Amino acid sequence: AQDVPTKLVAKAVPLPMTVRGHWFLSPRTEYSVAVQTAVKQSDGEYLVSGWSETVEFCTGDYAKEHLAQLQEKAELIAGRM
16 A cells, blocks of 8 residues: 545555545645546456546635534533633
């Protein structure tokens, strides 16, 4: 396994593996993502692709409903202090 240069995955995992589910990204954060694919061959070995082109993107601000949830939590905590 080798280190994978992304904030989402700390290390590469042994094959076979499939990334499933959702990544929870932080708002107003820059990310860089690159992927590899692996295809199992008839001899049981895996043919691993090179790294894809790196995609860079930045997530947006919190949505209004998320800000309202954060404010509500902050007010509850402040009320207990």
